[in-house]
Amino acid sequence: MRSERAAExxxxxxxxxxxxxxxxxxxxxxxxxxxxxGFLLTYLAFVLFPLAWLLxxxxxxxxxxxxxxxxxxxxxxxxAYEKLFTAGILMPFGNxxxxxxxxxxxxxxxxxxxxxxxxxxxxxxxxxxxxWVLSTRMAPAFGVIVPIYALMRTLGLLDTxxxxxxxxxxxxxxxAIWLLMRYFEDLPVELEEAALVDGASRWGALRHAxxxxxxxxxxxxxxxxxxxxxxxxxxxxxxxxxxxRTVPVLVASLAGTMAFDWPLMSAVSAGAVVPAFLLxxxxxxxxxxxxxxxxxx
Amino acid sequence: MLAPGLLALAAVxxxxxxxxxxxxxxxxxxxxxxxxxxxxxNFRTLLRSATFWxxxxxxxxxxxxxxxxxxxxxxxxxLALNEDLRGRGAMRxxxxxxxxxxxxxxxFGWKFLLSSDVGVIGAFLLPMAGIRVAPTGDPQLAMAxxxxxxxWSKTSFMFLISLAGLQAIPPFxxxxxxxxxxxxxxxxxxxxxxxxxxxxxxxxxxRVLDAINTFDVIFVMTQxxxxxxxxxxxxxxxxxxxxxxxxxxxxxxAVLMMVGAxxxxxxxxxxxxxxx
Numbered sequence: 001m002r003s004e005r006a007a008e009x010x011x012x013x014x015x016x017x018x019x020x021x022x023x024x025x026x027x028x029x030x031x032x033x034x035x036x037x038g039f040l041l042t043y044l045a046f047v048l049f050p051l052a053w054l055l056x057x058x059x060x061x062x063x064x065x066x067x068x069x070x071x072x073x074x075x076x077x078x079x080a081y082e083k084l085f086t087a088g089i090l091m092p093f094g095n096x097x098x099x100x101x102x103x104x105x106x107x108x109x110x111x112x113x114x115x116x117x118x119x120x121x122x123x124x125x126x127x128x129x130x131x132w133v134l135s136t137r138m139a140p141a142f143g144v145i146v147p148i149y150a151l152m153r154t155l156g157l158l159d160t161x162x163x164x165x166x167x168x169x170x171x172x173x174x175x176a177i178w179l180l181m182r183y184f185e186d187l188p189v190e191l192e193e194a195a196l197v198d199g200a201s202r203w204g205a206l207r208h209a210x211x212x213x214x215x216x217x218x219x220x221x222x223x224x225x226x227x228x229x230x231x232x233x234x235x236x237x238x239x240x241x242x243x244x245r246t247v248p249v250l251v252a253s254l255a256g257t258m259a260f261d262w263p264l265m266s267a268v269s270a271g272a273v274v275p276a277f278l279l280x281x282x283x284x285x286x287x288x289x290x291x292x293x294x295x296x297x
Numbered sequence: 298m299l300a301p302g303l304l305a306l307a308a309v310x311x312x313x314x315x316x317x318x319x320x321x322x323x324x325x326x327x328x329x330x331x332x333x334x335x336x337x338x339n340f341r342t343l344l345r346s347a348t349f350w351x352x353x354x355x356x357x358x359x360x361x362x363x364x365x366x367x368x369x370x371x372x373x374x375x376l377a378l379n380e381d382l383r384g385r386g387a388m389r390x391x392x393x394x395x396x397x398x399x400x401x402x403x404x405f406g407w408k409f410l411l412s413s414d415v416g417v418i419g420a421f422l423l424p425m426a427g428i429r430v431a432p433t434g435d436p437q438l439a440m441a442x443x444x445x446x447x448x449w450s451k452t453s454f455m456f457l458i459s460l461a462g463l464q465a466i467p468p469f470x471x472x473x474x475x476x477x478x479x480x481x482x483x484x485x486x487x488x489x490x491x492x493x494x495x496x497x498x499x500x501x502x503x504r505v506l507d508a509i510n511t512f513d514v515i516f517v518m519t520q521x522x523x524x525x526x527x528x529x530x531x532x533x534x535x536x537x538x539x540x541x542x543x544x545x546x547x548x549x550x551a552v553l554m555m556v557g558a559x560x561x562x563x564x565x566x567x568x569x570x571x572x573x
Contacts, residue, residue: 114302
């Protein structure tokens with residue numbers, strides 16, 4: 001009798017407690033949501049504000065750019081962008097394009113067969129080789145600069161597109177081989193076995209069975225190589241001085257001058273951002289996959 | 298099939314590595330014709346100089362700050378955007394933007410914003426709030442400024458990796474935890490963290506290596522200054538090698554940086570093995 005009553009009491013308390021918790025749950029959930037959105041939107045503002053401000057400033061006159069309090073409403077002008085053409089600072093854009101595309105071509109042409117061969121290899125040699133490829137990714141960039149600079153100086157190749165291209169391959173080639181190797185490893189072997197049984201060589205199997213299904217991955221790798229090369233600063237900065245300067249080197253040298261032409265610098269920055277943005281957002285799905293592939297595996 | 302790729306790889310990676318070691322034992326100043334063998338002199342000079350140890354401290358501080366903050370922020374963003382929220386896709390896309398902005402531009406953008414002469418923040422918002430400072434002119438604030446710009450530039454990477462890691466956790470584990478009565482924090486501690494640990498440690502390794510080598514953001518914003526307040530190893534190495542043109546000593550510093558990076562990586566990997 002007594003225990004029954006006690007059990008009943010416990011039950012009532014429990015039910016009441018649950019009811020209270022249930023009535024509190026939506027309110028709590030709402031607050032959590034507000035907090036989460038608050039955090040996300042604050043961070044988004046932090047991410048977008050500098051970019052928006054650079055873009056805005058690139059359409060200002062120098063007076064507008066220097067005005068305090070800052071002018072959000074002003075008459076837009078294309079002066080800064082015109083200056084890009086008239087001041088003869090378009091060449092870095094050409095250099096950057098050349099270096100990036102030569103890197104894509106070389107990394108893919110050399111990297112695809114090497115990665116494919118590594119992926120289909122068995123045993124200890126494979127372990128050693130793939131560890132070597134990975135370890136080159138870990139080597140500090142600074143360690144590469146000093147010897148490459150010394151070599152290019154000796155060869156008289158300082159301030160040439162060639163030297164920058166070669167320097168960028170020191171990180172892009174292992175990166176491409178590594179990503180492609182992991183990708184080929186996951187590819188079902190049945191695909192190429194059919195071709196091999198039909199008497200195709202390894203090269204034939206690669207060309208006719210593997211490559212056609214790998215186009216999205218090749219595009220992803222190409223874009224990652226492009227971005228890495230396009231954004232790279234210290235190697236290009238040390239290897240070039242005038243003729244072969246890339247876009248980041250131009251940005252840094254403008255930012256370092258005392259004649260602060262903020263709109264021009266903003267326009268150059270905007271121009272430095274646009275090509276990669278276009279490329280990445282055309283094929284956004286592949287790139288996220290590629291990036292996470294490279295990082296996690 | 299393997300040969301052309303590996304030969305090229307050897308040419309662009311093995312050669313610099315070996316040549317770097319060789320250079321580090323030379324007394325070699327660019328523009329002077331005399332190059333002689335110096336054994337370990339370069340290392341000795343470096344390890345005995347106050348500048349080196351000061352720079353070591355600066356590097357450690359920079360790496361610790363930017364790695365920790367970008368890890369926490371990236372993980373928090375990934376946790377939030379792994380939930381079924383409205384606008385999730387758009388927010389994910391926008392958060393990856395900094396990844397493709399050249400760090401040089403990120404550095405310049407923040408330098409512009411923080412400038413105490415013309416910047417929206419440095420010359421307008423801060424003075425309005427009654428704070429009159431020059432963010433890149435004061436030693437401590439300069440460090441904070443470069444860390445801020447670096448976090449802006451690199452958190453996206455931590456976010457993407459964390460998100461990919463979160464998406465790989467099978468949902469039934471959360472259901473099981475919920476049935477057992479686990480709340481948000483309990484789920485985070487008992488399911489998310491243990492399963493994400495491997496991914497996070499790899500992310501931290503890559504981030505630490507990247508931070509040790511960070512040059513662009515710091516160079517554009519402060520050039521290592523004011524004084525030597527933000528002169529990390531990369532900045533110091535650039536000064537030694539390319540403004541004093543002491544190539545041998547720059548090579549020695551690069552070798553020490555590599556040893557440090559390998560050491561840090563091994564330490565983290567060992568911890569990862571213990572954890573898994």
